[in-house]
Amino acid sequence: GNSVTQMEGPVTLSEEAFLTINCTYTATGYPSLFWYVQYPGEGLQLLLKATKADDKGSNKGFEATYRKETTSFHLEKGSVQVSDSAVYFCALSPYSGAGSYQLTFGKGTKLSVIP
Amino acid sequence: DTAVSQTPKYLVTQMGNDKSIKCEQNLGHDTMYWYKQDSKKFLKIMFSYNNKELIINETVPNRFSPKSPDKAHLNLHINSLELGDSAVYFCASSQEDLWGVSTDTQYFGPGTRLTVL
Numbered sequence: 382g383n384s385v386t387q388m389e390g391p392v393t394l395s396e397e398a399f400l401t402i403n404c405t406y407t408a409t410g411y412p413s414l415f416w417y418v419q420y421p422g423e424g425l426q427l428l429l430k431a432t433k434a435d436d437k438g439s440n441k442g443f444e445a446t447y448r449k450e451t452t453s454f455h456l457e458k459g460s461v462q463v464s465d466s467a468v469y470f471c472a473l474s475p476y477s478g479a480g481s482y483q484l485t486f487g488k489g490t491k492l493s494v495i496p
Numbered sequence: 497d498t499a500v501s502q503t504p505k506y507l508v509t510q511m512g513n514d515k516s517i518k519c520e521q522n523l524g525h526d527t528m529y530w531y532k533q534d535s536k537k538f539l540k541i542m543f544s545y546n547n548k549e550l551i552i553n554e555t556v557p558n559r560f561s562p563k564s565p566d567k568a569h570l571n572l573h574i575n576s577l578e579l580g581d582s583a584v585y586f587c588a589s590s591q592e593d594l595w596g597v598s599t600d601t602q603y604f605g606p607g608t609r610l611t612v613l
Contacts, residue, residue, distance in 0.1 A: 417604075424500075424586060425539075425604040468537055483529070483551065484602060486539040 383408045387471045387487035394461055394494050402456040402490045404445075404471035412473040414438075414447050414454040415484070419468045428456075428469070461494045468492070499523050500605035502587050508611045509577060517572045517608045519587030528570035529588040529602060530562060539586070545570055574610075582612045 388403040406414065416428040416438070429438030434449035443458045454471060471487040500521045509515055521528065527546040533539045543562045544551045550562065559575045574581060588602040 415601075419537075424606040425588075427601060427603070430601060470539065483541045483544050483553075484531075484539075485541070489537040489539070491537075 383412070383473060383475055383485045385471050385473055385485055385487035387469075387490055389488075389490070390468075391491040391493060394492070396463055396494055396496050397460045398494075400456070400458040400461045400465075400492070402469055402471075402492070404454045404456065404487060406452050406454065406471075406473050408452075408473050408475055408485075410475055412475040414445070415472040415474065416443065416445055416454070416456050417470040417472060417486075419470065419489070421467070425470065461492070463494045463496055466492055466494045500587055500589055500603050502585075502605040502608050504608060505606065506609050506611075508613065510613055511577055511579060513577050514573070514575045515577060515610070516574070517585055517587075517610070519570050519572070519605055520568055521587075521589040521603070521605075522568065523589055523591070523603060525589035525591045525603070526567065527590045528564070529590075530570065530572050531586040531588065531604075533584040533586060533607070535583070542572075542585075543570075577612045579612050582610055584609050 384407045386405050413432045415430045417425040418428045419425050429440040431438040431447035434447055437446045445454050445456045468489045468491045470489045472484045474484050503518045529544045530542040531539050541553050542556050561573045564570045584607045586607045587605040590602045
């Protein structure tokens with residue numbers, strides 16, 4: 382079956398520190414990979430995505446590269462801000478047939494950035 | 497303008513009751529989804545639905561049923577609520593491409609926090 386494993390949190394960093402959140406996956410075929418972010422009290426927002434091997438998704442200073450050889454999609458940001466404090470979810474989306482994608486999520490990593 | 501909206505935001509109810517959560521999307525999308533997020537923040541798909549087919553996660557109890565009055569709405573009905581149903585429920589939607597295949601980017605609502613006492 383499909384699964385996503387991401388690093389356990391919580392992660393606490395000082396402002397302007399470098400961020401890496403590891404994500405590895407197991408899937409059949411060629412899934413699309415995503416990072417979603419959930420700010421406190423809000424729903425999930427798509428942060429970035431990559432649809433094929435070696436693609437790099439990027440948004441708001443965050444980046445992740447689809448590595449098929451290591452089945453990984455690690456999230457990175459060079460300099461975090463307090464406003465980046467949130468829960469980050471890695472997810473994959475294989476095509477599930479009948480015109481529908483069903484996302485499989487990792488367990489989420491809570492990031493706290495302190496001034 | 498809210499793209500995917502849910503009501504209510506909070507729902508507190510007694511065990512054994514029947515309740516509904518509403519979801520509406522104004523994005524013109526063809527496929528909608530329901531997810532459950534437990535107390536440890538773990539997210540799991542419950543249903544996906546378009547005008548052609550309902551796909552049900554086999555682990556979802558049949559006390560849960562999605563109902564779609566039209567393409568823009570997918571409501572979640574829950575019968576005989578149990579303590580373990582307490583969670584945050586998220587609705588989401590995605591677009592279909594020209595070939596009628598849903599694209600994989602999903603847009604989420606703000607969530608409904610259900611508490612069963």
